[in-house]
Amino acid sequence: MIPALFLIALLMLGSAAAAMLLRNLIHSALLLIVSWAGVAAFYLWAGAEFVAFAQILVYVGAISMVVLFAVLLTRQNQIIDTVIEPASRARAATAFTVAACVAAVFSAAILSTKFHPAAPEAPTASVKEIGLTLMNEHGGALLIVGLILTVALLGATILAATDRDEDQSQPSDAALPPKETP
Amino acid sequence: MSLSTLSSQLSTAATASSAAAAAASPDSFLERAPLELRDWAVNLLPTPVQWLAHHLITIVCILAVFGLFFAFTTIAERKLLARLQNRLGPNRSGLPKLSILPWHFKHTLFGLSQPFADAIKAITKEDIVPAAADKLLHFLAPVIVVAFSLMTFAVLPFGRNIIPVELDAALLYFFAAGAATELAIFMAGWSSRNKYSLLAAMRALAQLISYELPLILSVVPIVLVTSTLSTKAIVLAQSGWTFGFLPHWFVFTPWGFAGFIIFLIAALAESNRSPFDLPEAESELVAGHLTEYSGFKYALFFMAEYFGLTALSGLGVTLFLGGWQAPLPFLEFIPSYLWFMGKLICMIVFFIWVRGTLLRLRIDQLTRLAWQFLVPLALLNIANAAFWVLTTQWSLPLQFVRWGVSAAIVVIPFIMMGRALSASYAPRSYRYAP
Amino acid sequence: MTLSAQSLWLIPALPLLAAAIGAISARKNRSIAAGSAILAMSISFVLSCLALNGALLAPANHAFFNFDWFDLGATTVRLGFLLDPLTAFMCVMVTFVGTLIFIFSLGYMKEDANFKQFFCFLSFFAAAMLGLLIANSLLLLFICWELVGLASYLLIGFWFHKPSAAAAAKKAFITTRIGDLGLLLGILWLYDSSGSLLFYDGGHGVLELATLTSLSGQTLACGLAASTAIGLLIFCGAVGKSGQFPLHVWLPDAMEGPTPVSALIHAATMVAAGVFLVARVYPLMSADALLAAVPVHALTVVAFIGAITALMGALIACAQNDIKRVLAFSTVSQLGYMMLALGVGSWTAAIFHLLTHAFFKALLFLGAGSVIHAAHHEQDIRSLGGLRTKMKVTFANFAIGMMALSGVPFLFSGFWSKEAILHAAHGWNVSSLPLYAGLAAVVLTAFYMTRLIAETFFGKARSEHAEHAHENSAVMTLPLVILAVCAMALSFLAWPSPWLQHQLDPELQIETSGHGLMILSIILVGAGLSLGWWIYGRKLRQTVQQRDPLNHAAPAVMAALANRLGFDELYAGTVGRVNTLTAAFANALDRWVIGGLVNFLAHLGVFSGGVNRQIDEDNLNGGFDRVSASIRGSGQRYSKAQTGEAHGYLRVIAIAFIVLALALVMGGVR
């Protein structure tokens, strides 16, 4: 059990760290997907298989696609900065310091806390129970989440759509093939 | 109608169906044979490695069966397509000429060894990697696509007791594993460093993502009615016959039929088959994201595509066509896995038939079909299934109303939306240049 | 799966919602209004089926759900919903026929500019009608009753630019109001004497034994029982709404509305509301039946009114030339039949006839609508003709409707329901006049329907429009086909056993008295049909101007019948005259006395407003300006802290978090 956890953690943290360090955006994104898959593996390890599959479906299947599309649409994959600005170097240094401090505070807090011992057997939750809990106890929340998703996706579509005016400002007949001669 | 009563009804329906399934299970020897064979083989080994052997045998079996299945699907497809177009199809490749034999047995075996010839050709071809390519990703893409499309087989119940992994959330697993293949397509397109490959990959992604929606939505009614995500339980929920000859397959209900049609269309698009094979439209784009692939890597993509098709057909069989159940009670003596394979072959033949018949769509027609037709229809179909669940207890005369209403819920919107949509599928009357 | 009485409100709520959607959607947006209306009706239909399923499980049980509406001092006004087979059957019928007619309207009103409004009104009507059906309180019923009247007014006057339509709408509204006045008085009287308006309330309702006993026990000065008087007042409402004898004049004029409206409101549903009302309060109406002492029983009045109406409507229908008027008078006549059935004590037969009539009359009206639509709004049967070959589907369906209405035996539902009524009339021991009236109406019905069919569909086209008529689209013919199938299939409600009547009233005993009456009525139907064919079918009309064969025989009678026996002139001469004088007086009063007072008050208001504005501008505004200027200044200073650097903000958040955590740890807070 524990060795598996270490393996998963290594995969998850290693790929996440590499993703944050690499300069090639596509590689970063793909490594992040690996990291998300690692999180899913962790869920599997912890016995939450439904969540794990949901994580894969949503993160690996959907969010990653959106990310990759965004990367390609913003054309940042071809421009790799060869020169590193001094300002970004300084920012990285502060970022690292701040993150280290946060990590220290968290770890200290975790290590100094004594948790109650775990329940004798691991909780099991079949898909059906999850479904019933979702529909009964959290039915309202589910509705609201559905609403949020709908609104967010509609909003995202409208935000990302090209403005009509921009399209019309383009010269339209440049792209057309020459007129056919009968 | 509150949610709690709904869910309690769902649970009673589920228990009733599983109890019905448990009642009838004739276990002939043929039925048990594959499992017994595996257990016998596993028991030959020492205890510590037994679990490993158990899984390995399963994996090897899937690989062997579906690898061969893939091989013969390709030849079947070529021959069938040929027949659909009044041609003969490949019929030349036969047995190799063996010099050790004193005579040459000259029979072409109807060209059945064509896939092996193809395989040898693919393996021995030069593996070309573009100089500017991202070598690692270029290598990983075909590996990932095959791996993930094989993973989907893990939750399909191939027979009464044959299911590689019995998962509670099997359907979710299936779609999660299926979703990962999209990543491989992107990787293939991007790592080639060919802008046409990249464009084609993005186009393929757009298609796969838009059709994943109707695919999953068309499955939701099943989940709603059976109240489970487990493929095994879904098959069991379809057991039994009305009047002794009408099987309780979901395809024979109005919502199930509509769902099946939506599923078929979405599965066609999801496995990049004609008429939705835009991503690799050979006659228009070179080969889409596969342009820069050759040799064995190309063959791997090809294989993954057929695995995907087989897996989706298997899912369709499981969800709508009663899985491994026999269509008539007196046919139950035929082992369940044969029934499954038979239905699977029927599905695949149907797909080939469609490929031999229909023309390729334009990309705008493709997306319009998904978003303006399939998704709304699938959503309506979910409501339809909910209605079906709500009216389970209706007495006999009202059953006709139930059927009528359920059919009306899908047929009327189908006709109305179809009418609105068919205008956009008419032959176009404008010219390209003004 | 059933629908409880508590959730019955869903059935009218959905069309109401659709009406609201139709009301607020854009005028051009046709599909939203129509789509939501049809969708709402179909869902209501499903819900009604659920309700019916529940009601049939316990037919004798009047499931009800009562709730407090509002408090008025010590008294609480209560409303409620009622679910019994009567309600459920009516709901299923209304929603089913309604859905079909809505679909038909899609085609019929396609070219109308106010398409959206039409569906809005239709949905509104359906909501009111369904509300009326599910009411467990005479008050709620009355509210919906009036809303139905309003919807009817709006829809009759839908083509308000036609003066005749506007006049017809007004006429319908005012005439029914006369009946409603009686109904309102009856309700008030009932509330005064029983203290409740709920039909069923666990022993305290007005239709339950305790109240009925006390009501029938009270005797008035004129010797009537209180229940008789209240029942007759309530019956006034039914007379108005169902177009019974003295107040029938509005119904034929209501045909000025679009044909789907005529089909839905003035044939199938709303006019049947009167019958439904009487059937609903039937225990109250029949409470005096056992009292021999009273001079007249409420139901006797009902029976005679019904008989008169049935005969009169059928007679007038024979002389009308407008295809819709013929059907309208036929409706009057058939409603008379239902009233007759109620009066002679068989309310189940009345409801049976109501249901079957709803289907075949809707079918006939929609068929007429189909004809009118195809013939470019040519309604005069003398100008039509020859449509049999041009509109085959419509003709076939219309013929089925005609045979159902005429009571052609065995295959058509109309035969069975009419038979049930005649049977009940035969068994009535007070008088046999209603039976004779009913039998006469049978002949007449078959006669005028034959005339209608012969003139409209046979022969040759006698006008330009009829010449160019062609079959309508499926959206219009499909509802016809469905209704035609239903018009025949509903026979099974009464054959081989009167299933429906048993479901409505499980204690009902139907004594069989041989088949003599049935054979007689079959002969009469045959006589009517052959007479009609002999007069009109043998020598088909050739030109528009050709005189009616009956006009040759009895010109005076036919003229009187064509003039609808002069009821309109009579009312105009008496009631109308008085009304005009009163209105002139009221107008003068309003214009000079009340108007002067109002003008004076308005001028006073304008003056005080001017003073107020002066004070406001000088004193208050300056102070607010200074305050807001200072707020703006401080805001500008603070906004300097916002650098726009997202990294900076994130960093500050993280550092602040560290500081906070450290502070918590150092402070010893666990």
Next chain:
Amino acid sequence: MSPLHLCLLISTGLFCIGLAGALARSNTILVLLGIELMLNAANINFIAFWRFGPSPVAGNGMIFVLFAIAVAAAEAAVGLALIIAVYRHQKNIRLQDSTTLKG
């Protein structure tokens, strides 16, 4: 050291990697992805407490995570759409260049 401690430490690690990425990178997409990582770290905590907590209620931790995933999906969609809109507007997606809304 119990498994719970381990899980929490792992989630801390993931959180801090995400935080460092979000703070250090100038590409807005990567900042957004860093934030996604932090969200995932939080989800790990939910599962860890659900799995190793003293008295787990069946499914509650999982349900939290499901909701969090759903919201994260919405967030990613809107965020990336915003990034594309910003890119169209200012032709790059450097976070420090998007300061139009400063006071």
Next chain:
Amino acid sequence: MLGSGIINGLIVTAKNFVGSYHDPKRMVTVEYPEQKTVLPENYRNFPFLITENATDPMGTLRCVACQICEKECPPQCIIIEKSKDKKPDANGKMQIYPAIFGIDTSVCMSCQICVEVCPFDAIKMDKVFEIAATNRFEGLFLTREQLAKPNSYYHEIHPVEAAEVDERLTAERKAAEEKAKAAAAAKAAAAAAKPAVPVTVAGGSLPGDRPGQMLGLQSANNSADPGLSRASATPPGPGSAPPATKTPTPEA
């Protein structure tokens, strides 16, 4: 209704499927090595050389190594080397012949220009297409021996065209003979006046000096006999036998 077209299409292909098993007429496949389609008469791909003598193909090539085709060939796939000596041709006249005549079929683009420019009707287009070879430089480079094919072969593959050519050649020969006779008569007359001088004739009457042939015009204007010219204008049917006199007798 949406989808009806799809179902119709499926039915059509299903009919094809079933029909392909019991109705051989439907099948469009030609199983190539065993079955071959009949090529249309005007089919052409690579050139070949015509010899007059079927028994000894190399003996009597019509080609006189004038090298016009070599010059005109757009991809320059023809190579010709003239012979040093002369040999008698079919008419018995001494002619230079090609010592080397090669065509590289891997370069040839089947344009037929060589045929059009040839003044001697010596090079024509062939119908062979199965020229696969394992060696690109030897297998596909056709030498004089491989190219030389008898006139009867030409009649086999392009009967109409070959008949025309033969007719024309005969006519020309006849004209040449008459001319020679006239010349002989004139000479005899002259000899009567003068002592006779022996002269060889026939060379100038060869068809090479007709510009019309280059433009693809028929040679009717050249033929002296109007009946013959009419016959050449209406080509004989495919079944008609080639003219019996393939090798006309040399003049006396």
